[in-house]
Amino acid sequence: MVDVINLILLIVALILIVRFILWSRKRIVMIIRLKSLQRELGAEVKFLRFPLLPTRTSSQKPDLYVKILNTVYLIRLYSGGNKHHMVHFSSERFSVRYMKMAMRMLTSSKRRATGLAYVESGKAFTVSSKVFVSRPLELPDKLATEDVKVEKILLFNPAPHAVSYVLPEKTGIKVALTGDEVFGMKIYTGSSFVEYAKRQAREGDKTNN
Numbered sequence: 494m495v496d497v498i499n500l501i502l503l504i505v506a507l508i509l510i511v512r513f514i515l516w517s518r519k520r521i522v523m524i525i526r527l528k529s530l531q532r533e534l535g536a537e538v539k540f541l542r543f544p545l546l547p548t549r550t551s552s553q554k555p556d557l558y559v560k561i562l563n564t565v566y567l568i569r570l571y572s573g574g575n576k577h578h579m580v581h582f583s584s585e586r587f588s589v590r591y592m593k594m595a596m597r598m599l600t601s602s603k604r605r606a607t608g609l610a611y612v613e614s615g616k617a618f619t620v621s622s623k624v625f626v627s628r629p630l631e632l633p634d635k636l637a638t639e640d641v642k643v644e645k646i647l648l649f650n651p652a653p654h655a656v657s658y659v660l661p662e663k664t665g666i667k668v669a670l671t672g673d674e675v676f677g678m679k680i681y682t683g684s685s686f687v688e689y690a691k692r693q694a695r696e697g698d699k700t701n702n
Contacts, residue, residue: 516572516651520545523650523683527559530687534694536561541633548572550588550627558633560641561690562697567630568646568686569678573653578621580649581666582658585629585676590653591622629677647678648686656680 524544530536537560542549544556548571555567573580574590582588630645649656656669658676669675671685681689 517545519651523648526683526687527557530559530561530690534561534691536690536694544570548625550625553628553631554633555630558636559690560636561694563640564642564644564693564697565632565636565639566644566646566686566690567632568648569627569630571625571647571649573649573651573656574621575651576654578653580653580656582656582669582675584659586627588625588627589622590625645678646686647675647680648683649680650683652682 527538531538538557539560540557541554542556549556550569550571556570557568559566559568571580572590574592578590578592580588580590632643656675657666658669659666669680671681672689673680
């Protein structure tokens with residue numbers, strides 16, 4: 494019996510280690526991409542919190558900021574879980590990360606040989622949910638005296654399967670896409686934010702010239 498328990502504990506430990514390695518790899522790739530802005534655009538990239546820590550939304554201090562020309566991007570890192578998770582924002586303060594499990598799977602009638610299956614939405618239930626309570630981001634004291642344009646960024650890493658939010662009018666729920674603004678913050682993944690920052694920098698150069 495003891496051997497069985499030890500085996501189970503070993504399997505659980507291995508699963509957790511693998512999950513952490515995969516999560517860390519994605520976070521490190523994101524860091525490298527952000528750091529590339531220093532080399533390519535002369536950006537200032539400053540981490541205000543160790544980037545390999547879990548999501549923290551209860552502080553007004555951003556996890557990092559990126560300054561390019563006269564624009565400062567205040568960035569909050571948000572772990573979206575993986576491709577099986579979804580994130581929903583019910584208000585500026587509250588969000589939840591969750592995963593759906595199917596009580597019944599529907600196989601594809603067109604591609605039976607592939608084993609492709611779909612979740613019957615009416616037969617799915619929520620598991621592994623976690624609620625986050627957020628506070629609005631504030632500009633660090635170091636930058637408060639500078640004449641800068643501020644943009645608040647919610648950067649998903651890893652990215653979830655989908656993001657949704659309650660409309661400001663409270664009349665419905667909408668799916669958020671990359672670059673959309675959700676309660677005052679634009680949402681991006683690491684790669685899409687880097688591309689956005691580069692595009693904004695190019696436009697800023699044209700304006701200054």
